[in-house]
Amino acid sequence: MKVLQHGQKHSVEFTLNGEEVEGFAEPRMLLSDFLRHEIGATGTHVGCEHGVCGACTVMMDGKAVRSCLTLAHQAEGREIRTIEGLETPDHEFNDLQQAFHENFALQCGYCTPGMLMTLSELASTGKRYTEAEVRDALSGNICRCTGYKEIVDAAMAVLGDKGQVAAE
Amino acid sequence: MKPAPFSIHIPDTIDEAVACLAEHGEEARVIAGGQSLMAMLNMRLAEPSILVDVSRLADLKKLEIGPDGLTVGAATTQAEVFHHPDLATHMPLVREALTHVGHIQTRNRGTVCGSLCHADPSAEMPLLLATLGGTVTLQSSSGTRTLSASEFQTGLLETAKQQGELCISAHFPSLPSSARWGFREIARRDGDFAIVAMACIADKGTVRLGVGGVSDAPTVEEWSDLSTADIPDALNRLAWKMGGTDDIHASARYRRELVRRIGQKLIEETLS
Ligand SMILES: Cc1cc2nc3c(=O)[nH]c(=O)nc-3n(C[C@@H](O)[C@H](O)[C@H](O)COP(=O)(O)OP(=O)(O)OC[C@H]3O[C@@H](n4cnc5c(N)ncnc54)[C@H](O)[C@@H]3O)c2cc1C
Ligand code: FES
Ligand code: FES
Numbered sequence A: 001m002k003v004l005q006h007g008q009k010h011s012v013e014f015t016l017n018g019e020e021v022e023g024f025a026e027p028r029m030l031l032s033d034f035l036r037h038e039i040g041a042t043g044t045h046v047g048c049e050h051g052v053c054g055a056c057t058v059m060m061d062g063k064a065v066r067s068c069l070t071l072a073h074q075a076e077g078r079e080i081r082t083i084e085g086l087e088t089p090d091h092e093f094n095d096l097q098q099a100f101h102e103n104f105a106l107q108c109g110y111c112t113p114g115m116l117m118t119l120s121e122l123a124s125t126g127k128r129y130t131e132a133e134v135r136d137a138l139s140g141n142i143c144r145c146t147g148y149k150e151i152v153d154a155a156m157a158v159l160g161d162k163g164q165v166a167a168e
Numbered sequence B: 001m002k003p004a005p006f007s008i009h010i011p012d013t014i015d016e017a018v019a020c021l022a023e024h025g026e027e028a029r030v031i032a033g034g035q036s037l038m039a040m041l042n043m044r045l046a047e048p049s050i051l052v053d054v055s056r057l058a059d060l061k062k063l064e065i066g067p068d069g070l071t072v073g074a075a076t077t078q079a080e081v082f083h084h085p086d087l088a089t090h091m092p093l094v095r096e097a098l099t100h101v102g103h104i105q106t107r108n109r110g111t112v113c114g115s116l117c118h119a120d121p122s123a124e125m126p127l128l129l130a131t132l133g134g135t136v137t138l139q140s141s142s143g144t145r146t147l148s149a150s151e152f153q154t155g156l157l158e159t160a161k162q163q164g165e166l167c168i169s170a171h172f173p174s175l176p177s178s179a180r181w182g183f184r185e186i187a188r189r190d191g192d193f194a195i196v197a198m199a200c201i202a203d204k205g206t207v208r209l210g211v212g213g214v215s216d217a218p219t220v221e222e223w224s225d226l227s228t229a230d231i232p233d234a235l236n237r238l239a240w241k242m243g244g245t246d247d248i249h250a251s252a253r254y255r256r257e258l259v260r261r262i263g264q265k266l267i268e269e270t271l272s
Helices: A031-039 A095-102 A112-125 A131-140 A149-159 B014-027 B037-042 B078-082 B092-098 B112-118 B124-132 B228-242 B252-271
Strands: A002-004 A010-016 A019-025 A057-060 A063-066 A079-081 B007-010 B028-031 B050-053 B063-066 B069-073 B135-140 B143-148 B153-155 B166-173 B180-186 B196-203 B206-212 B219-224
Touching: A010 A031, A019 A031, A057 A112, A063 A112, A095 A112, A095 A149, A112 A131, A112 A149, A131 A149, B014 B028, B014 B050, B014 B135, B014 B166, B028 B037, B069 B112, B078 B092, B078 B112, B092 B124, B092 B180, B092 B196, B112 B124, B112 B166, B124 B153, B124 B166, B124 B196, B124 B206, B124 B219, B180 B252, B196 B252, B206 B228, B206 B252, B219 B228, B228 B252
Parallel strands: A010 A079, B007 B050, B028 B050
Antiparallel strands: A002 B007, A010 A019, A057 A063, A057 A079, B063 B069, B069 B166, B135 B143, B135 B166, B180 B196, B196 B206, B206 B219
């Protein structure tokens, strides 16, 4: 049985956006804080820290999860994707990011990384989604600025019937 | 909003997990999906000194769905159950209810057993365990026992699980093919905990209604030969029997009214 003692920092290793990363974390450190403060990947935002707002959403082994309700040590050996990993190899926006840009799907941008990481799980399935399904999927991400319409429009531009699914 | 310090123990087997719980007693707390516990730790509503992380314990990753029902291990996530190809065939009621359990992101980590152990009065999985007459299997260093939903569900955030016991799996029986079912809930927003949630099963002249969110634990009532004209009276009596309490989300009176009104619609649509 592996034991990680409190008050001490222990090594954590995982793949972040395709690259191996290593850092040190106390057992109680949240994955959100580990990404931001230990790795310096500040694209993942932190809003409520109790699982309600969705700003901290990242992908873990291909699934959207709340990084504020996940311990850094629970990411050990996993594949984590964050907003920093969405751009294309030529450093261009990917389809979802481009659609957000074109549809004015952000104002302050605080919720945007979480919105995009949730939608990335849908995009990775290659399926088509109805507006109702997209709205349901986004129910766990709160936006205080846009009123959601533009976000849903952007998502539908990529994931809807006429949309083009983002390449994974 | 940061947890107080704790150590993490990551057992490789169920035996190691229960030995660890036996050794550390009150100090230790099981973490499965963490979708309720992590929020409590972040808000320091809980300050255990040891977390026993069973979320990756292979022996708890069970998921069996067949004509007998659903058996789900304690490390199997709500999303894994939801995406199982046979769920819709054998357990359509569970499938419907799971769409109301939080959001994609919480279902990707949250477990069915964790929800049963957490025992929120509005939670959907405890409601279905009660309505379908399921069981929960617990293991400790002194053995294993299986409890019925009514034995297990003792109240608000409270179960019959003793200190040192690990929930290893839960079983939800399937419905006979003659049965009809329905599910409805009222929540302020999609994915929020329900104010009132209800599951209805009608089969061979009996109507069974499970209600979550009013009493401290799910309440199940069964009627035989319930005529349409009798429904309002039956629901009114059930609403008063459960009582309910006021909280920031809704008054007890409003909850009882939901039982009468949504209950009526649900029973009618299940019978029709
Ligand atoms: C934004 C948000 C919305 C939500 N909405 C809903 C909702 O609508 N409906 C709903 O039902 N839930 C909802 N939840 C809670 C749900 O997501 C949790 O998954 C569930 O309540 C607990 O499951 P878990 O696996 O995450 O357990 P954890 O959080 O890991 O544990 C919960 C409790 O159960 C104990 N426990 C867990 N597993 C075991 C075990 N195997 N043996 C012994 N004890 C154990 C823990 O010690 C702890 O006390 C929501 C959560 C969030 C963050
Ligand atoms: S910061 Fe994680 S859900 Fe709000
Ligand atoms: S753009 Fe400001 S919170 Fe969504």
